[in-house]
Amino acid sequence: MKSLVILLFLISFLLNLHKINCLLKLSLESSNENVKWTLENRNKSINIPGSVPGGVYTDLQNAGIIGDILSGYNDVLTRWVAYDTWTYTSKFNVSANNLNSAVAKLVLEGVDTVAYIELNGIPIGLTKNMFVRYVFDVKTYLKEGENKLTFNFESPIDYAKNRSRQHFAAPECVPDVYNGECHVNQIRKMQASFSWDWGPAFPSVGIWRNVRLEFFNGAVIRSITTHTEKKDTIWFLTVKVYLDTSNNIRNISGYLSVYLSVEGHSTIKIGKNVDTQTNSDGTFDVELEMNISENMIREWWPNGYGSQYLYNLLVFFTTHGDRSDREISHKHVKIGFRTIEIVEQKASLILGNDTLAGQGLTFYFKVNGHPLFMKGSNWIPSNVLPEINENDKIRIDNLLTAARDTHMAMLRVWGGGVYESDYFYRRCDELGILIWQDFMFACAMYPVDPEFLDNVRAEIQHNVLRLQHHPSIAVWAGNNENEVALRGNWYSTQAQFDKYKAEYIRLYVDNIKPIVESIDPTRRYLISSPSNGRKSEEDGYIAKNPYDPHFGDTHYYNYLADNWNLNIYPQTRFASEYGFQSLPSLKTMKTATNKTSDYRIDSDYFKHRQHSPNGYSFIESQINRHLKLNKDDPKYFEKFVYYSQISQAMSIKAETEFYRQSQADWYTMGALYWQLNDVWQAPSWSGIEYGGKWKMLHYFAKSFFAPVLVSPRLTLTENVDVYLINDRIVAIINANITVEMFKWNSFTPIKSQSYLANAKPLSSEKQFTIDLWDADKKDEIFLRFALQADGVISSPQNYIFPVPLKNAKGLRTPNIKLDVSETTAVCGNGTSFTVNLNVDTIVPFLWLEANSIDGHFHDNGFIITEPKTKVHFCTKEKINAQQLKRGITYKYYEN
Template sequence: MKTDSVVWTFLNSNRSILGKADVPGGIYTDLQANGVIGNILAGDNDVRTRWVAHELWTYTGQFNVSKEVVLNSRVVHLVFEGVDTAAFISLNDNPIGSVNNMFVRYVFDIKDSLQEGSNELKVFFLSPIQTAKVRSDKYFTAPECVPAEYNGECHVNQIRKMQASFSWDWGPAFPSVGIWKPVYIEAYNTAIIRSLTTHITKQKEEWALNIKAYLETSMRKTQITGMLSATLELEGKQTVKKWVPVYETSQSDGTFVVELELKVSENQVRVWWPNGYGKQPLYELNVLFASDTSLNETSHKRIMVGFRTVELVERDASEVLGNTTAGTGLTFYFKVNGYPLFMKGSNWIPSNILPELGESETEVVDNLLKSAQDAHMAMLRVWGGGVYESDYFYEKCDQLGILVWQDFLFACAMYPTDSDFISTVEGEIEQNILRLQHHPSIAVWAGNNENEAALVGNWYGTRQNFEKYQKDYIKLYVETIKPIVQELDPGRRYLVSSPSNGLESEKENYISHNPYDPHYGDTHYYNYLADNWNMMTYPKTRFASEYGFQSLPSLATMRTATNNSEDFSVDSNYSIHRQHSPNGYSFIELQMNSRMKINEDDPKYFEKFVFYSQISQAMAIKTETELYRQDQANWYTMGALYWQLNDVWQAPSWSSIEYTGRWKMLHYFAKNFFAPVLVSPRLDSTGEMEVYLINDRFVPIMEAKITMEFYNWSSPAPILTKQYPASCGPLTATLQPNIDKTFMGYKTEEIFAKFTLQAAGVQSPPNYVFPVPLKHVTTLKKPHIEVLVSNFVMRRQRRSLEYSVQIRVDTVVAFLWLETTVDGRFEQNGLIVTEPQISVKFFCKEHVSPRILENSITTQYYLN
């Protein structure tokens, strides 16, 4: 049985709503497809459709089976790859089991319930809201509820469901139910390969590839015999093959493991590198189990593997930094193929609030991951309140060279540890490690998001019951999850929490007195009150795994949620409804007003509020990220993963890419502040300039020059140009000692400094120092801007079209933003224009007349 040969319907409890269902799918997508509800992301439909999650829904599948195909097999299983979340299942009115964890694959023996000809499968879903409440009444675990601003539901920590489905500060509540992954019948006579793990280690001049095949059967404590073979495709169409005889007794759960090892010369494969450091060669591994029975039955599994080493290094920091304040504590960095690499990247939330669409909408995943690659990202942290992503997601990360920091799915809460909860978590962790372990992109496992910090910081009023919650914490993340990780994937580091002090937290019985100690581990940092364009604002850290600021999405993206002009106001009901972060708009306003001037009486106030919020976000994240990159030199900071990459709806959030796939100004800035080579200036605590050269390449930068130009804001021509010799070692940042620190006596409210690099074969984007807040600049003039599109159109690789957009100005333009209704993307945006004429490329897939493109382009910029 395949899902496409089944006729599925859904029905509510009082039989008033009936419709055709899609599997894989979910109740919200089915209700939309049947016209029962409208666009769930429009207006306040997240609240208006909440009744859906309180209903009881039944999914019914009608299908036929033939006697010879299915009923004559010794083993007949019904496999649910994913059911969201609590449900009872029957086949032909015979109960066959129940489910309670959307992250678990469920396998039911249906040989005695299946019948020749017509069959009826029913899945009776419980309300996830009611299920969570019933469990909370029995096993209450803090917090009670989410903040009121979230418009969410309570007690999601009680059930193994996407935690963000009950709402988050960046997203709506859609507590869906449904069969969100494939369901099918497996029929065979001996055993099948369910999972493969690959443990790859380097031993002098060869790689050892240890393969474990995890096989399943319904026949418990039964002798299984046959042959297991593995074939690995290598460079130059070479192969290496090995087989071992199988003579195993299945365990009481019907599983058994067969192991074999392949040896591969280092000359036969190329090394896999993260994005920006090299290529990502992948090699096909085929594993086949052939049983010894007279039926000649086989089971086959194919995966792609990459040859690389990844180590999370936590050693005495004084080995790197000497006996200084910075040298206290431990390092925290990823060594890949023997090299310490600074991890540039972001945090990934689910690509859709409805998990079935996150699985099926591969073009959305493509766009997001390609955008991360284009911005030089080498790591994404898959955040612990979402889902274990699709196989497609991890395969794409393998191909693009994006390492994955994978949280287990526990976030911002305490969790119960009753036997039912622990039991389902054990299956969840085991299955998902076995599914994902072989991917070269997986770099590290983390037990949870922020739960150590929440417990220590009394976020949810746990101090009165601290010993209980401490015991629960250790039982779940240390006694339950950690041994499973160590057994199934001993080659990867398991961090109990993020943030944490890593090994230091473990020494303190896994709950550190200060999980944010900058001398250890990773940190999350948010501060909406300080001046976030000032590098001196930010604390030191070994690894910044979360930090961010909100902005609003573009008006174009907002218009996909509302066409009501009254909604386009900061204090409209719509805007208040969409802002889930308490005091969110006040913090955005505070940040904007600290650096920029915006007039509330301006008829275009909201339009400017949106635009300035994106400037503010981009500059804040640029400032913080560049500090972390500079601090390779003096604190050995070795990672910067800003919060967050993507969005699940059209609302204020911390993302750099909007729900519609549009890049915010932040993402364009990320292309520059994550550039492999970067001249990175800053103002120190005395207001003088310091200039760092950052080099993420394996070779040093020698005999280079840094050009410093001073500009008056009123003229697109430098008023002073100076050059300085520059150099930097490989994979580091270096403070350039000989560059003038002062502003040469110029009035700081009239000028700014621009920095560029000249070096053979090396490119660095321009970078800037603004000595005073923009609102204090006295010489900014309203520009005259002319936009022309060349008639010559180039066709690039990946079949995109490239247009050349010429921009002419009569003065310096601050944060020039180009927008068009044509579906495509500018190569650069949010520009500081310092020349009378510049050229910007525009890429799109469908051909459009240059004149139509030219007439569609609109501009925005900052002006006091």
């Protein structure tokens, strides 16, 4: 922080001492009280205040014209909005002093999506990509005094349909159960805004990111890229600065200086005189290099492996000329020093054999020289409306800290959403969350006509330039599932396979790949996810089997097998997607409907909310494999919701632990489950509900992603293989794993035994195999596993249930008593309470609810095996212990 203060002081000092002019910015956002926006539809029957940044659905809600878009059936009842055309208009004043500048630019950071723009009644440009920054030279169109800026938006549905008639690419439409719209692959906007299997269709329009006017005489810094490389004890930092001036300025001269804060409150400065010809569009770039001793910085590490040291980097460009004519532009970013690569080498070199596992190539991330198992999830937009997704910092913070707090080191920003906000990536830098960054192409073939390719090239260039400097960016991926979709004939493309393959290569290889590798040559660009990585490329980019477990990453979904059983999962080098559905809690559902008649699985409302074909049947099937649920039970629906979350949590736990165990014998090196978050109150694969409430899955993630974990596997021969997983960079030596056998009706184990355990750093190792002991009474017992090791502060207990719980004998109805006391534990800006639980028997999956109290339990979904248990609760509400006690309810599994 002190270094940043020094650098900011430097800016002020330079400007004041040398009387250097700074580029003038005029915000055209709604926060500027001198700028007013209006929104009008095609026939002018609607004329309301508009918001910028914003969007049409938000503005219509604010004006009371439509209700809560996520309530009831409003996703289809408000679809008329997307079929209409809309106009945003603003009026603002420009001074004579502004107009004295040689250059005036209108800068649009994000427009969703197809808009025809007029300034004072004169057309100045067209936008057709919501992911691109548009910059228009408007010097000749502005006038002193009042000016009028107009955005005429075309219906995204009509635009996509019209393009499809000329440039069709499969598929034509999403499945009917999605309640969505067609031809989304024709328009460069959030693909999920036309609907997905986890979300509703809201084909938005609006100015969803910042908009401003810039007035200057020289040049403005638009982007900064940084490349770090370490050789021996020296870090080599290359800073490339991308600048923009007027199309009419053919030569620019000035001085570029770079200041880097380092350890010891010191600053390193380098500079360079610039005298260069600009490109035809008025852009140019300048590169500088800096050598830094390793003693002057500390490395940036992913969450769980070290600290996240970030250093302020300030860049100035000052034009040459008389002191009164000099002008300065500056930009500030934070950078981290770390090395990262994806290692694809012969697996036999790692596994030491040429058996089935040793065939093929590895696929793992090496960070700062260490091979790290990537634990995490997949990120979809935090809101279905892009302007809210972009600007709701509290929601972003809550989701990212929830990922951090469950030991996640990587999130995959999925290719059907958006390139997230600068704030999102900055928080990932600060929290140590690496980002697998998809480009925004998902589950479709895409056209390759010249207009579309030009559009895509601008998108890729802009976003790689914008995001490249973030240490959290780990890898770029061209698309989500399009390679496997083509090879697997998902969209009936087999008859035209050669055509679609050629188009696939033209888009992702011939056009996108060179742009990415020219801007960011040190990071890996994967053509698709899933893919066989380097092997897919060697095989012509469309592998015969993109799911080959010997290469690359895989996506795996199986709703038919017993997903609590670790033995049903296939091997993979890296699991970048896998998941199971559950329903959100009743508390979350009630924010969308209060109709009692809706709370049935077979109600029209719940059929409407389920976008996955046969989704409820799959959930029910998984529940019935392990849990007893009677359809005649008066609480059937409530239990179905609760049991769906148990089933999801246990299934993801099993699959994740299988992948973590498989580091030992297959060198599986990543587990990113689908999905972290939600966009509405509906069945989905998420671990966190819309609104931020944690499902049981997310609580379980704290355990199954724990840095040190005893992980048992019940084998097909009814033995138990016991693994010790160690994600730390230090070994575990002479530890003890205790295995205890319990009956379901007693806290006292009927058998206990300890085993010596050791684990190398960053490893998974099978420690021993035991039989199930009293296998003839396996319906009466379960096993508990615990670790005691010097230097290991905590390691969660783990369990084996030999038979489905519905067949377990001895489960009794518990007597549960709870008391609450306030504590002094750290709880952000809130108040911390301890909830003391007392029970008289084993309680499986005890689930606590605080109901109307807005807060968060630190743990939940317990397997209670002791008479007394404590759990912390944190809330920002001003309540006392008795209020919390009255507000807590609970549920548990019962046969």
